[in-house]
Amino acid sequence: MTKDQVAELEGRAKEIRVLTIDAIGHLGVGHIGGAMSVADLLALLYFRRMDVDPKDPRRADRDQLVLSKGHAGPALYATLALKGYFPIEWLRTLNVGGTALPSHCDRNRTPGIDMTTGSLGQGISAACGIALGNRLASVGSRVYCVIGDGECDEGQVWEAAMFAAHYKLDRLTTFVDRNGMQIDGRTDEIMALGSLAAKWRAFGWFVQEVDGHDMGAMDGAIGAAALELGRPSMIILDTIKGKGFSIGEGKVESHNMSFGAEEAKKAIAALEGR
Numbered sequence: 001m002t003k004d005q006v007a008e009l010e011g012r013a014k015e016i017r018v019l020t021i022d023a024i025g026h027l028g029v030g031h032i033g034g035a036m037s038v039a040d041l042l043a044l045l046y047f048r049r050m051d052v053d054p055k056d057p058r059r060a061d062r063d064q065l066v067l068s069k070g071h072a073g074p075a076l077y078a079t080l081a082l083k084g085y086f087p088i089e090w091l092r093t094l095n096v097g098g099t100a101l102p103s104h105c106d107r108n109r110t111p112g113i114d115m116t117t118g119s120l121g122q123g124i125s126a127a128c129g130i131a132l133g134n135r136l137a138s139v140g141s142r143v144y145c146v147i148g149d150g151e152c153d154e155g156q157v158w159e160a161a162m163f164a165a166h167y168k169l170d171r172l173t174t175f176v177d178r179n180g181m182q183i184d185g186r187t188d189e190i191m192a193l194g195s196l197a198a199k200w201r202a203f204g205w206f207v208q209e210v211d212g213h214d215m216g217a218m219d220g221a222i223g224a225a226a227l228e229l230g231r232p233s234m235i236i237l238d239t240i241k242g243k244g245f246s247i248g249e250g251k252v253e254s255h256n257m258s259f260g261a262e263e264a265k266k267a268i269a270a271l272e273g274r
């Protein structure tokens with residue numbers, strides 16, 4: 001990637017963060033921490049890597065994303081709005097009655113959402129199913145999946161890990177958003193994960209570890225994953241929970257935080273360097 005391309009993607013990530021803070025601030029409460037930590041990845045996927053068409057969100061051979069940590073939905077909604085799936089104005093309808101944008105992802109309600117998620121552990125299984133289904137249908141597209149590090153406490157994640165390796169799902173690239181925190185504390189204290197890289201390798205995956213706020217590093221890893229044949233790919237992203245949200249950055253409390261429009265305004269000004 002050139003410097004200009006990196007700068008453009010960083011600009012997109014900033015827009016995603018601004019719109020996510022605005023939407024959650026407008027509502028008054030939401031999962032801001034885990035949304036901020038994946039904003040850079042979402043910018044990279046939707047504005048560089050994924051072959052998708054906002055005018056045809058269900059195109060059979062599109063690349064797909066399963067946001068298994070479905071509570072980060074608001075960041076994905078901001079990304080999809082910027083990409084042109086629906087009007088930016090929808091973002092302020094986050095989680096109000098009758099909305100197309102519920103707090104957690106719902107493929108039946110939101111254009112561009114590929115899988116309904118929110119019950120942790122299930123999304124990665126769904127991603128495996130999509131990848132295997134694509135192979136059976138001779139569809140050559142890629143499936144991306146994002147799980148949380150706290151989500152790795154779920155046994156179902158490891159069933160999916162075995163399944164993907166057994167079926168050699170080499171068109172599946174999964175990311176762990178390793179922000180070191182989950183709902184009620186640091187992952188080290190709640191359920192220590194040890195070496196995640198060693199675990200995923202032991203399950204038969206091609207594993208890379210990169211800085212989840214570094215566009216170039218992530219892009220390189222996604223490229224290397226695409227070249228890997230015969231096994232699924234895991235890219236462990238080292239991230240900061242609440243990244244870019246001045247009130248909550250690096251804090252466990254950012255997980256599901258209450259804040260209003262005024263605080264959102266201040267946080268957005270800080271993010272934009274005003």
Ligand SMILES: Cc1ncc(C[n+]2csc(CCOP(=O)(O)OP(=O)(O)O)c2C)c(N)n1
Nearest residue numbers: 034071118119120148149150151181182183
């Ligand atoms: C099966 C299930 N159990 C509990 C929850 C409630 N919950 C929502 S987010 C969360 C913590 C997830 O931590 P992590 O995966 O690290 O997410 P992140 O820190 O990236 O937001 C929990 C326990 C859930 N959504 N699903």
